[in-house]
Amino acid sequence: QAGLTQPPSESKDLGQTATLTCTGNSNNVGDEGAAWLQQHQGHPPKMLSYRNNNRPSGISERFSASRSGNTASLTITGLQPEDEADYYCSAWDSSLSARVFGGGTKLTVL
C-alpha cells in the first residue's frame, strides 16, 4: 500500500518556525487534502488540522496547515518545548479506496 512521504526528522530552536511536509499524489493529498496529527510518546494521536487548514477548536493558532498540489505542509510558529513530538499526515486515497499515512516526522525542539 503506497503511503505518504514525510521527512523522518526535523530539529529547530525554541521560538523558531518549523514547516513539516507531506508528499502524496493526485489521488490523495492532491484530491481532498491531508489531516495532520501530533503524537507525544505514550499518548494517542491528536488531530491538529483536517483536510487542509481546518483547525478544530482548542488547537493553537501557532499550528497552520496548507497544501500546494500534492504536497501538504504544517507550519508551527513560536516553537515551544511541548511541540516536541511525532507528526503524522494522513489522507484518503480515492484510487486505492484506502486511508494512507505518512511515516511521521519526529520534531525536536532545541
Place this chain on the structure above:
Amino acid sequence: QLQLQESGPGLVKPSETLSLTCTVSGGSVSSISGTRYSWGWIRQPPGRGLEWIGTFFYSGTTYYNPSLKSRVTMSIDTSNNQFSLKLSSVTAADTAVYYCARHPDLDYWGQGTLVTVSS
C-alpha cells in the same frame, strides 16, 4: 464531549483471532446532532508509525487495508453504541497498540490498547 474507549484481551496466541470493541460515549455511532459519521481502526506497532486497518462508512460501506483485508472484519452495533474489530490468524507482526477513531477527520481517538501476540 465525545469519548472512545477500546476494550479487549491484551494477549492473543498466534493463529488465533484478535477481537476488540470500541465503546462510544457522549454521542451516537449513528449520528451526532444530525450528522452521520464514519468510524474505524488504526494500529501502531511498538516504535513504529500509524497503520490504517479499516473504516466503516456511515453509508454502510466498509473499506479495509488491502494488506489485511483477508483477515479483517469490522462491524457496528448501534444498539450498544459500539463498533468492533476482528483480526484472524494473528502473528507476532500484529503486535501493536490498536486505536479506534472517528473518521474521516480523525478528530476523536480512543486511548489505545496494546495487544501482544505471543504463545
